[in-house]
Amino acid sequence: xxxxxxxxxxxxxxxxxxxxxxxxxxxxxxxxxxxxxxxxxxxxxxxxxxxxxxxxxxxxxxxxxxxxxxxxxxxxxxxxxxxxxxxxxxxxxxxxxxxxxxxxxxxxxxxxxxxxxxxxxxxxxxxxxxxxxxxxxxxxxxxxxxxxxxxxxxxxxxxxxxxxxxxxxxxxxxxxxxxxxxxxxxxxxxxxxxxxxxxxxxxxxxxxxxxxxxxxxxxxxxxxxxxxxxxxxxxxxxxxxxxxxxxxxxxxxxxxxxxxxxxxxxxxxxxxxxxxxxxxxxxxxxxxxxxxxxxxxxxxxxxxxxxxxxxxxxxxxxxxxxxxxxxxxxxxxxxxxxxxxxxx
Amino acid sequence: xxxxxxxxxxxxxxxxxxxxxxxxxxxxxxxxxxxxxxxxxxxxxxxxxxxxxxxxxxxxxxxxxxxxxxxxxxxxxxxxxxxxxxxxxxxxxxxxxxxxxxxxxxxxxxxxxxxxxxxxxxxxxxxxxxxxxxxxxxxxxxxxxxxxxxxxxxxxxxxxxxxxxxxxxxxxxxxxxxxxxxxxxxxxxxxxxxxxxxxxxxxxxxxxxxxxxxxxxxxxxxxxxxxxxxxxxxxxxxxxxxxxxxxxxxxxxxxxxxxxxxxxxxxxxxxxxxxxxxxxxxxxxxxxxxxxxxxxxxxxxxxxxxxxxxxxxxxxxxxxxxxxxxxxxxxxxxxxxxxxxxxxxxxxxxxxxxxxxxxxxxxxxxxxxxxxxxxxxxxxxxxxxxxxxxxxxxxxxxxxxxxxxxxxxxxxxxxxxxxxxxxxxxxxxxxxxxxxxxxxxxxxxxxxxxxxxxxxxxxxxxxxxxxxxxxxxxxxxxxxxxxxxxxxxxxxxxxxxxxxxxxxxxxxxxxxxxxxxxxxxxxxxxxxxxxxxxxxxxxxxxxxxxxxxxxxxxxxxxxxxxxxxxxxxxxxxxxxxxxxxxxxxxxxxxxxxxxxxxxxxxxxxxxxxxxxxxxxxxxxxxxxxxxxxxxxxxx
Numbered sequence: 001x002x003x004x005x006x007x008x009x010x011x012x013x014x015x016x017x018x019x020x021x022x023x024x025x026x027x028x029x030x031x032x033x034x035x036x037x038x039x040x041x042x043x044x045x046x047x048x049x050x051x052x053x054x055x056x057x058x059x060x061x062x063x064x065x066x067x068x069x070x071x072x073x074x075x076x077x078x079x080x081x082x083x084x085x086x087x088x089x090x091x092x093x094x095x096x097x098x099x100x101x102x103x104x105x106x107x108x109x110x111x112x113x114x115x116x117x118x119x120x121x122x123x124x125x126x127x128x129x130x131x132x133x134x135x136x137x138x139x140x141x142x143x144x145x146x147x148x149x150x151x152x153x154x155x156x157x158x159x160x161x162x163x164x165x166x167x168x169x170x171x172x173x174x175x176x177x178x179x180x181x182x183x184x185x186x187x188x189x190x191x192x193x194x195x196x197x198x199x200x201x202x203x204x205x206x207x208x209x210x211x212x213x214x215x216x217x218x219x220x221x222x223x224x225x226x227x228x229x230x231x232x233x234x235x236x237x238x239x240x241x242x243x244x245x246x247x248x249x250x251x252x253x254x255x256x257x258x259x260x261x262x263x264x265x266x267x268x269x270x271x272x273x274x275x276x277x278x279x280x281x282x283x284x285x286x287x288x289x290x291x292x293x294x295x296x297x298x299x300x301x302x303x304x305x306x307x308x309x310x311x312x313x314x315x316x317x318x319x320x321x322x323x324x325x326x327x328x329x330x331x332x333x334x335x336x337x338x339x340x341x342x343x344x
Numbered sequence: 345x346x347x348x349x350x351x352x353x354x355x356x357x358x359x360x361x362x363x364x365x366x367x368x369x370x371x372x373x374x375x376x377x378x379x380x381x382x383x384x385x386x387x388x389x390x391x392x393x394x395x396x397x398x399x400x401x402x403x404x405x406x407x408x409x410x411x412x413x414x415x416x417x418x419x420x421x422x423x424x425x426x427x428x429x430x431x432x433x434x435x436x437x438x439x440x441x442x443x444x445x446x447x448x449x450x451x452x453x454x455x456x457x458x459x460x461x462x463x464x465x466x467x468x469x470x471x472x473x474x475x476x477x478x479x480x481x482x483x484x485x486x487x488x489x490x491x492x493x494x495x496x497x498x499x500x501x502x503x504x505x506x507x508x509x510x511x512x513x514x515x516x517x518x519x520x521x522x523x524x525x526x527x528x529x530x531x532x533x534x535x536x537x538x539x540x541x542x543x544x545x546x547x548x549x550x551x552x553x554x555x556x557x558x559x560x561x562x563x564x565x566x567x568x569x570x571x572x573x574x575x576x577x578x579x580x581x582x583x584x585x586x587x588x589x590x591x592x593x594x595x596x597x598x599x600x601x602x603x604x605x606x607x608x609x610x611x612x613x614x615x616x617x618x619x620x621x622x623x624x625x626x627x628x629x630x631x632x633x634x635x636x637x638x639x640x641x642x643x644x645x646x647x648x649x650x651x652x653x654x655x656x657x658x659x660x661x662x663x664x665x666x667x668x669x670x671x672x673x674x675x676x677x678x679x680x681x682x683x684x685x686x687x688x689x690x691x692x693x694x695x696x697x698x699x700x701x702x703x704x705x706x707x708x709x710x711x712x713x714x715x716x717x718x719x720x721x722x723x724x725x726x727x728x729x730x731x732x733x734x735x736x737x738x739x740x741x742x743x744x745x746x747x748x749x750x751x752x753x754x755x756x757x758x759x760x761x762x763x764x765x766x767x768x769x770x771x772x773x774x775x776x777x778x779x780x781x782x783x784x785x786x787x788x789x790x791x792x793x794x795x796x797x798x799x800x801x802x803x804x805x806x807x808x809x810x811x812x813x814x815x816x817x818x819x820x821x822x823x824x825x826x827x828x829x830x831x832x833x834x835x836x837x838x839x840x841x842x843x844x845x846x847x848x849x850x851x852x853x854x855x856x857x858x859x860x861x862x863x864x865x866x867x868x869x870x871x872x873x874x875x876x877x878x879x880x881x882x883x884x885x886x887x888x889x890x891x892x893x894x895x896x897x898x899x900x901x902x903x904x905x906x907x908x909x910x911x912x913x914x915x916x917x918x919x920x921x922x923x924x925x926x927x928x929x930x931x932x933x934x935x936x937x938x939x940x941x942x943x944x945x946x947x948x949x950x951x952x953x954x955x956x957x958x959x960x961x962x963x964x965x966x967x968x969x970x971x972x973x974x975x976x977x978x979x
């Protein structure tokens with residue numbers, strides 16, 4: 001199929017220069033590549049800039065209320081497992097007002113493809129800090145800097161027993177399309193954290209990796225089965241060492257030809273290494289005052305975790321099927337016939 | 345209303361209250377007795393009255409659990425006061441005697457508060473009146489009867505229940521604790537004797553009840569039969585009472601059913617009739633949880649029941665299922681309805697069918713979770729942001745919870761709107777006779793669909809001639825569209841902030857609800873039993889109620905000899921409401937709140953003069969108090 005088949009007739013109203021434009025295009029490309037017909041696709045969103053996305057996709061769409069996209073998407077997928085269901089959400093919609101639904105859709109492993117646009121700011125309400133804004137971040141609602149510790153979305157996803165986590169960047173179209181296709185192919189709740197720039201209220205928030213001349217040094221695109229090599233000259237690799245005193249494992253940068261360079265295994269059930277990889281470079285995410293020079297680890301992009309587990313809708317529909325198979329009661333009249341009755 | 349039992353042993357109806365410790369099995373006993381009575385052809389109405397605590401300390405006042413049932417003919421309510429009390433311990437005796445005043449240190453029998461009347465029979469377990477028992481129940485003397493000042497006209501029947509139960513079980517190899525658990529069956533047998541109810545039916549019921557624990561059948565049967573036979577020994581001190589009530593119900597096959605179960609089955613029937621999958625999104629909340637329990641257990645009926653992470657997710661998963669084309673429901677109580685408000689607004693705006701069941705309880709906030717009240721009416725009508733009309737209907741008996749749950753589904757599916765069904769603790773936990781319908785005899789349900797010719801041209805703002813938008817859902821090729829909680833353009837269905845368009849849409853949503861008046865029955869007045877000069881209230885005075893108070897108001901109207909209009913349809917009101925109400929000189933709206941329906945009626949029919957009678961005690965009405973009030977204002 002062609003990306004144009006997934007474009008709706010609506011004028012795209014993201015601000016000029018907003019990272020959401022790129023994500024929108026990546027979604028249309030990914031959906032075309034996946035090739036599921038438009039009428040079999042439902043895109044559910046909550047409220048926020050990101051949640052406008054369904055209007056621009058020529059599929060079934062539902063732009064609902066703030067934070068509840070996850071619960072509504074759960075209802076769509078559970079009742080109709082044959083549909084492909086996407087959820088569009090942001091760092092506020094997903095991690096603040098919709099936090100409960102977010103962790104529970106992950107815990108249940110509902111087969112949803114969740115695009116979480118993380119611009120670390122509330123854009124639609126014009127510039128308040130979000131649960132992913134770094135500590136000390138100055139915004140309209142935090143004029144003296146926030147005093148809150150932010151969420152690191154990956155940590156939350158893994159804490160909720162997530163089976164799929166990918167991270168991508170608005171300006172990296174190929175990785176974004178790959179992540180969306182992988183999310184769709186994963187059976188279970190797939191979370192794709194899309195690092196997007198808010199050109200109006202938080203411009204340059206991901207500049208550390210978004211700037212073209214920095215990206216190769218500051219990020220690594222992980223691919224299952226491939227060596228973890230990065231750098232403009234592909235001269236660096238990642239290895240894991242265990243501190244002999246504390247037994248805490250750490251990731252370190254080693255020369256690319258070091259025999260210790262890790263090969264990425266996204267299908268490993270144990271999340272320990274996935275967590276370490278997902279947390280690389282996140283000290284800059286945690287605190288505005290973090291000393292960037294102290295951390296030479298790249299931010300991980302691509303599919304970090306992709307493991308198999310039974311999905312909720314599959315399990316519940318199977319249970320219904322097996323109970324129905326064993327039972328002789330399938331209609332209302334058969335049901336009432338099971339009652340203790342008497343005649344008047 | 346109640347005859348003096350000693351003199352007239354044949355009665356039309358009788359009220360029995362089983363009362364004991366939470367662990368004494370009073371709910372089971374009451375339910376068995378009610379089912380037995382129903383099988384024997386009596387009408388029944390029951391009122392389980394259990395403490396909020398899961399398990400209070402044994403023998404204490406806080407742990408008393410009661411079950412009241414009225415049986416016979418022309419049974420409208422579980423009865424104001426009991427004719428027969430079975431008190432399994434000292435605490436139960438005290439609670440029955442003092443009613444809501446049981447915690448007052450100086451309280452004694454008072455006609456206003458006692459749960460039984462002055463000519464009642466009170467069967468008491470004398471083995472449970474030891475010093476220790478009396479102390480736990482906070483008695484100050486060693487004579488509970490004197491201390492409580494129980495009137496002499498009350499017939500106390502002392503029975504050594506514990507001793508007799510142990511005696512009955514002496515040939516069974518059972519430990520003391522298990523034997524004590526069967527005391528309720530001795531009481532049940534005794535009550536069966538009292539009302540001349542045959543043992544063979546009772547034994548059959550017991551066997552059925554314990555079919556999953558067959559070892560319990562023999563001992564429990566033995567104890568029950570011994571209880572029955574013991575009654576013969578009592579024959580010198582009390583008379584048997586014959587209930588000579590022919591039920592008024594139509595011919596048919598009946599069962600006894602609790603309101604929550606009837607509600608759940610109404611949804612099941614509607615789904616099958618409509619050809620839709622039933623989806624329930626719900627979060628446990630007293631007193632609505634039994635609906636979730638029932639539907640979670642009905643996988644054989646293809647029901648999808650999701651226990652969501654919270655109330656909001658309960659309604660939102662349902663909205664997701666409605667968007668995807670299912671018959672979607674959510675069940676809750678008042679606090680949950682508050683949490684669901686925004687999402688119900690979404691369903692109003694997105695114009696999706698959705699059934700919201702609010703089993704009302706005492707509020708506000710956590711309030712009285714196990715008690716009954718009608719205080720969510722205005723929340724159901726108005727408790728959302730914006731101009732946000734939804735259909736509101738109410739069930740008026742435990743049995744017709746089935747009909748109104750079915751009706752809620754019909755109206756939602758045919759009109760693309762949320763429908764809020766109000767029931768309450770009293771209906772939900774109470775049981776009544778239910779005539780079991782065949783699916784074929786239930787009204788047809790035609791879910792709104794979309795005409796073939798709109799394929800490729802569909803948008804979510806397109807409406808039929810009634811003003812109801814067409815329903816297309818994922819999976820249907822050629823009808824792809826984006827639905828929204830934002831305001832939509834009346835023609836194109838896309839986001840619009842145009843001022844005139846918004847007003848047009850607000851009025852379109854309102855008109856859609858208003859036209860439903862054409863699809864619901866007209867209001868029918870229940871006429872006073874007699875019309876003559878001696879009944880000045882007939883044709884002039886109208887009691888008005890809504891929802892669960894129907895039984896009590898019917899009994900009160902009969903006693904007052906006045907008319908009754910009981911509303912099941914609240915928004916929209918039946919189209920003849922003005923015509924009916926304007927005929928009466930006096931209109932008294934009776935509700936278990938401070939006057940919510942009265943206020944609503946005044947807003948809809950401002951020319952009418954409306955008086956009101958209200959109780960807010962977490963309890964059903966007492967017929968006697970309504971009668972007293974209405975007489976006081978008419979005189």
